[in-house]
Amino acid sequence: MIGRRGFLRGAGALTAGAVLSGTLGGCASDETTVRMAAGESGGFYYAFAQLLSRTAAGSGVRIEVVSTAGSVDNLGLLARGGAEVGLVLADSVADSADPPPAIGRVYENYLQVAVATDGPIRSAGDLRGARINVGATGSGAAHTGEKLLSAAGLSPAEVTATHLPLAEAVTALRQGRIDALLWAGGVPTPALADPGVRVLDLGSLTEPMRERFGYLYDPVLIPAGTYPGSPAVHTIGVANLLVAAPALADSTARALTEALLAHADSLVPAEAAGTQFLDARSLIGTGTVPLHPGAAAAYRRHHG
Structure with missing residues (x-):
């Protein structure tokens, strides 16, 4: 401060003195x-x-x-x-x-790893060997996702990464073509509000993220019921x-x-x-x- x-x-x-009343170009009509x-x-x-x-x-x-x-x-x-x-x-x-x-x-973006509700992945450690959509090419999720996987102890060779836009990734998850998707966004993100989708708790990765990559990563909570039938989930926030x-x-x-x-x-x-x-x-x-x-x-x- x-x-x-x-x-x-x-x-x-x-x-x-210039405020929204309109002095951007020198006169109010501009x-x-x-x-x-x-x-x-x-x-x-x-x-x-x-x-x-x-x-x-x-x-x-x-x-x-x-x-x-x-x-x-x-x-x-x-x-x-x-x-x-x-x-x-x-x-x-x-x-x-x-x-x-x-x-x-x-505002704050929340890192969210979504998996199939009835699937075997229950924690970040279960992502080893998984097919993960880590965000569209050019997205912040793709950039931060590399750090998240590293904090979870996963090397690039231990996952199969794809780079689909969110809507396509959710469809691929529902159809079983991928095992997980990473999204950096607000909560709830409407595309993830699906009974067939569950968001993982990433709370254990907050300290490793901060230790390796700096103070920009905040511990945050997604409250219970944010998504259909979901419990409270700890994850990582990044300021926008x-x-x-x-x-x-x-x-x-x-x-x-x-x-x-x-x-x-x-x-x-x-x-x-x-x-x-x-x-x-x-x-x-x-x-x-x-x-x-x-x-x-x-x-x-x-x-x-």
């Missing part, structure tokens, strides 16, 4: 289009991006939601100029060669960040930040079980990822 406050004081020369790299349809990235797009409508910023494979894909789009902002897992940003600046920390291309105008970054601050309560997808967060107080907690100067100005205006 001290370091971040120091950063914000250093941003004091920035003008903090509208700036921002492409937001989201995620797969049916996931929380995409649902959150749609909510933010509707919230910002008419404010002077128009958000165009772009469907993607997920975090790694989104970072690539930002680097190539294919999007101005994007949603990413914190560890995907931390592991990137040139991390983009952040607008804010929006809304990040921006460094070239994004300060006024646009401020406007997006103001939208998050003003409408935090209405920007959690309705199907959430209350285990995610989007809180005006925690938005600033982007860890080692620096804030975009426009976002820093907005937070300084609200928090000093």
Whole structure:
């Protein structure tokens, strides 16, 4: 907190007056289009991006939601100029060669390993020799999944990995073509709310993940009944960040930040079980990822 406050004081020369009332392009009638790299349809990235797009409508910023494979894909789009902002897992940003600046920390993604309800896999240790879908190519799940398997003591040679999008992976699991799938998303994820699907308890892997790969991995609980007939399940949480291309105008970054601050309560997808967060107080907690100067100005205006 001290370091971040120091950063914000250093941003004091920035003008903090541009808000959602429409000063993005110099006059109230101007509208700036921002492409937001989201995620797969049916996931929380995409649902959150749609909510933010509707919230910002008419404010002077128009958000165009772009469907993607997920975090790694989104970072690539930002680097190539294919999007101005994007949603990413914190560890995907931390592991990137040139991390983009952040607008804010929006909510928590839960690592979820789903298996057949009547199948033999009961714990992470039972995944040895399994056919596992570790997330679509370019997703944060695929990036984090490699670490998760390592923390479970599994080498790449000990599993058969596939990279299907979520909807296809769930179908493959139901049909017995794979034994497990890894998903990084909110809870409940509608595609996993199936009586034939069960989510594994990964609580024993939290400390190995933190010891090997750092503090970004949080112990979290999926409450009983989140999925049909499910008990309480411990798993691993990873924060989501809304990040921006460094070239994004300060006024646009401020406007997006103001939208998050003003409408935090209405920007959690309705199907959430209350285990995610989007809180005006925690938005600033982007860890080692620096804030975009426009976002820093907005937070300084609200928090000093």
